[in-house]
Amino acid sequence: MCNQRLYLLCQLKRQNLSVECLDGIFDAIIVSKLLYASPSWYGYTNTKQFNAIQKLFTKAHRWGLTGTLYDAGDLFEGRDLQLFKSMSSKSLS
Numbered sequence: 006m007c008n009q010r011l012y013l014l015c016q017l018k019r020q021n022l023s024v025e026c027l028d029g030i031f032d033a034i035i036v037s038k039l040l041y042a043s044p045s046w047y048g049y050t051n052t053k054q055f056n057a058i059q060k061l062f063t064k065a066h067r068w069g070l071t072g073t074l075y076d077a078g079d080l081f082e083g084r085d086l087q088l089f090k091s092m093s094s095k096s097l098s
Contacts, residue, residue, distance in 0.1 A: 007061050010034050014070040024072050031071040035061075040080060044088045047081040 013034075014027060022030075039058065050058075055077060062075040 007035050007038065010038075011061070011065060011068070011070065014065070015068065018068075018070060024069065027069075028071050028073065031065060035065070036075065036080070039077075040084050043081050044085050047085065 014031060017030065018027060059077045062071075062077060065071050066074040
């Protein structure tokens, strides 16, 4: 599904959409899709699956569809930490 969305972004880039707009759209339709519920499935990914996600980020950056080269590990671990902190603070109150 994300590769289909990369195709959409390529079409928007061909229409001379600015990099700032492409960044926003990339975050909205790809990064948000991957981060949604990632704490529930990230721990079960194998190396091949993780590398496929990282390759998607690398390809998008190389093609100029986003100005940010995302690190999949940092994104998912940050999301896990955010969930942990949220749950910890609620249990203390």
